[in-house]
Amino acid sequence: MRKILITVTAMLVAGIALHAQAPPSVTAIRAGRLLDPDAGRILTNQIIVVEGTRIRDVGPNAAIPAGAQVVDLSNLTVMPGLVDAHNHLALTYKPEPESNIYYYTYVAESTALRAIQAASNGIQMLASGFTIVRDMGNNGNYADTALRQAIEQGWIPGPTIVNSGIIIGGMGGQFFPTPEMAKDHNIVYPEYLDADTPDEIVKAVRQNVLFGARVIKICVDCKPYGYTADEIRLFVREAAKVGMKVEGHVQTVNGAKNAIEAGIWSIAHSTGLNDEMHKLMAQKGIWRAGTDTPDNLAGHPVSPQAYQRTVASLKNAYENKVPLTFSTDADYYVAGKTRGEVCLEFLKTWKDAGIPNADILRAITINGYKVSETEKTRGPIEAGFAADLIAVPGNPLEDVDALRRVQFVMKDGEVFKRDGVMTPAAFFHGGPVNGWRIR
């Protein structure tokens, strides 16, 4: 009886395997121009062969397999997908009704509603060419994990999500709630995870790992006492046990000093980063996710002084050769713009800082893959890598604003946008087609 059972099971497994082995679809893309951001140059007349979800071959003479579907992008510049190294897709605060104060967004909008917003924001990001988003907390009760799972399992289209789960900080996180609200109504939570002692630090990291984080995000100095370098080292050590890195929200020079001394992976925001800190970051190879907000976003005013500081800081970081990522923190509504379009407005700050287009393009592509730790699997347009790519008119090396006119997007080998129009049908499924075990 047992033998029969084993035989039947083996047959079933074999049957399932056979069923899953439909030949992968092959697509050949004719790229009139192909941008190599690493070398900062354009190659002409390249063919990219995509098999299933991966790039199989790239080159001027790559053979187009018989039966391949041919996509003609000979009038466009094909390039690797874009990366926003700091966003919050399940958060959208607004001038109305919450006066851009996200504490009220958190009070008024459920995690469920915010998860649906995240699905929409992810689609909007992908439509603008962002194939990877690092989603750094402020997503209610793990809406960021739900978004990543929904995309990875195959329910909806979206960028590859590198998510942090809940931001870990001293009691209260970035909020300053009343005692009644914090203690009687738990109103800070789940937006932040309290960790004020070494035991709490270890436990908070483990909670985020358990609930699907891919990177750990901490508030280094959101409270006056902040974290010491030793405490940050504990975060780094605990995260490293599962191969994860730590990003620190930093707003003071002292916080930056402690984070740098502890060897943190990346620092978010620029208010704590002066010339001395930039030099230390360059020495240690610490990523800068400056979240360099431009001064032209409707309903989200930035004072001329604040903008000047932002531009000067980014320029100083560039001159000091700090590893730079394109990062926005764009977690608010700008009337008339999609989330992806808002993110691309940040190109203004980079241009105003005098950073050459080739280096802006490196920051928004290859540095993005490195800070996301996908650089060996996803990002570069090379054989064996995930088939993610986009196409824009013109030459982004000459005019970086070409990125605002993304015409074509391929994600994991499926066409998401063609001729400037989203065609996402291939991404929607009535079940977890890539496997329910994806956690």
Ligand SMILES: [Zn+2]
């Ligand atoms: Zn942020």
